[in-house]
Amino acid sequence: MSARPAESGGWTGSRRELTDLRPAHGGAMVGRDEGRAVFVRGALPGERVLVEVTEDRHRSYCHAVVVEVVEPSAHRIDPVCAAAAAGAGCCDLSFATDDHARDIKATVLREQLERLGGWSADALRAAGVDAVGVASLGAPTHWRTRVRMPVDAAGVVGVHAPASDAVVTGARCAQPIVGLLDGLDAHSWTPGAEVVAVAGDDGVMHLTELVMSPATPARGRSGRGRDDRRGRAQRARAGRSVTRETVVAGSDTAVHRVGGRTWLLPVTGFWQAHRSAPTRYGELVAEMAARHAPTATSAWDLYGGVGVFAGALCDAIDTLTSVVVVEADAAATAAARATYADDDRVAVYRGPVDAALANLPAPDVVVADPPRSGAGRSVVEGICAAAPALVVHVGCDAATFARDLGTYRELGYRPVELVGLDAFPLTHHVEAIAALVPDPTLGSGRSDEPLP
Numbered sequence: 001m002s003a004r005p006a007e008s009g010g011w012t013g014s015r016r017e018l019t020d021l022r023p024a025h026g027g028a029m030v031g032r033d034e035g036r037a038v039f040v041r042g043a044l045p046g047e048r049v050l051v052e053v054t055e056d057r058h059r060s061y062c063h064a065v066v067v068e069v070v071e072p073s074a075h076r077i078d079p080v081c082a083a084a085a086a087g088a089g090c091c092d093l094s095f096a097t098d099d100h101a102r103d104i105k106a107t108v109l110r111e112q113l114e115r116l117g118g119w120s121a122d123a124l125r126a127a128g129v130d131a132v133g134v135a136s137l138g139a140p141t142h143w144r145t146r147v148r149m150p151v152d153a154a155g156v157v158g159v160h161a162p163a164s165d166a167v168v169t170g171a172r173c174a175q176p177i178v179g180l181l182d183g184l185d186a187h188s189w190t191p192g193a194e195v196v197a198v199a200g201d202d203g204v205m206h207l208t209e210l211v212m213s214p215a216t217p218a219r220g221r222s223g224r225g226r227d228d229r230r231g232r233a234q235r236a237r238a239g240r241s242v243t244r245e246t247v248v249a250g251s252d253t254a255v256h257r258v259g260g261r262t263w264l265l266p267v268t269g270f271w272q273a274h275r276s277a278p279t280r281y282g283e284l285v286a287e288m289a290a291r292h293a294p295t296a297t298s299a300w301d302l303y304g305g306v307g308v309f310a311g312a313l314c315d316a317i318d319t320l321t322s323v324v325v326v327e328a329d330a331a332a333t334a335a336a337r338a339t340y341a342d343d344d345r346v347a348v349y350r351g352p353v354d355a356a357l358a359n360l361p362a363p364d365v366v367v368a369d370p371p372r373s374g375a376g377r378s379v380v381e382g383i384c385a386a387a388p389a390l391v392v393h394v395g396c397d398a399a400t401f402a403r404d405l406g407t408y409r410e411l412g413y414r415p416v417e418l419v420g421l422d423a424f425p426l427t428h429h430v431e432a433i434a435a436l437v438p439d440p441t442l443g444s445g446r447s448d449e450p451l452p
């Protein structure tokens with residue numbers, strides 16, 4: 001497809017009425033007008049809306065925002081998140097009922113599995129997965145135990161606007177747990193800094209200010225509209241480095257606990273955001289391992305962080321004698337080594353997963369929990385080449401999760417369990433966990449063949 005000339009404008013600024021909207025990956029609804037797809041922010045399935053086109057740079061689609069809801073969905077509510085209502089990009093589904101938001105995420109997950117993974121509902125049923133839904137982890141508000149927030153030019157902490165470096169202030173996001181942001185207004189913050197707020201499992205609230213190097217304009221592909229703007233804003237932010245780190249409350253290290261184990265992790269390190277996620281994910285991994293590989297002796301915990309899943313596997317399988325945690329981040333591997341110092345079963349390898357796989361002892365079970373970009377073909381190939389009896393694949397992006405499951409299919413693994421989890425309420429984001437086992441009838445190299 002050739003891109004429209006950016007300067008032509010196309011439909012940009014025009015208003016159009018749309019009906020028959022359905023959920024699309026990434027938080028928008030998609031409708032059609034004059035044969036083109038229109039991705040709409042701020043709408044719900046089935047609504048009739050008046051939209052204004054904000055980006056029109058591609059022949060087959062454009063991006064728009066709702067300016068008027070002509071016929072609202074029965075599931076539309078007043079926005080739960082004050083920051084999102086004021087224009088922040090944090091809670092892009094906070095105007096839908098909790099149940100309906102989960103239905104939307106389940107629809108997107110099922111569609112991505114079919115389109116990108118070749119796993120239609122029929123193929124999943126034949127494989128052993130009767131239905132794909134998204135389960136609640138609890139109340140939709142006040143679930144987040146760690147958050148990183150920008151400080152505006154006046155020194156006020158806020159939330160980024162969607163796909164932008166602009167900072168929305170004066171209204172709080174509904175995600176952080178109660179008490180996490182106490183003390184924010186009592187401090188004088190450095191303009192342009194970032195603030196990290198973390199709740200430890202010992203009840204201690206931590207606040208740290210990160211003064212950053214200036215952002216360098218990120219170069220990126222043109223012609224991909226809002227998603228490309230979002231990508232450029234994220235890449236520009238990612239390119240900044242921390243020049244000064246100041247503890248304002250608590251300390252620089254948070255205490256985290258799961259299943260009787262304790263980790264001491266820098267507040268800037270990775271930990272699952274939802275207060276219930278580490279425990280619930282650990283339980284699911286343990287249950288899947290106990291069901292499908294009860295006599296395993298060896299395992300990999302890939303993209304393992306501090307090794308929460310390594311602990312879950314040790315607790316679930318009595319016969320396990322070796323679990324290798326593979327993780328790139330130095331702080332996470334240090335925390336993992338400290339926690340498992342007295343456990344001979346767990347070894348911690350620091351480095352990128354793709355470089356590590358060929359050097360690891362053969363596993364009976366693999367848990368893989370990659371970042372949003374997914375594991376990718378070469379890592380999935382490395383996992384399948386090791387021929388584990390069970391893979392538990394975890395993903396926080398429906399599209400890359402589905403793509404990875406398509407690669408497993410090509411390489412001879414089928415899902416026997418697949419659950420969606422609402423680990424990011426009020427937003428379009430969704431977590432998914434699949435248990436996959438070898439299937440000799442697959443592995444032809446094609447991802448669109450029906451199961452026998």
Ligand SMILES: C[S@@+](CC[C@H](N)C(=O)[O-])C[C@H]1O[C@@H](n2cnc3c(N)ncnc32)[C@H](O)[C@@H]1O
Pocket residue numbers: 270271272302303304305306307308309326327328329332351352353354369370371372
């Ligand atoms: C979604 S987190 C999962 C962490 C862990 N499983 C947990 O639940 O706490 C992904 C982890 O992968 C790590 N990571 C990202 N890319 C990696 C790579 N190429 N090789 C190894 N680790 C990587 C990140 O540092 C992060 O800890």
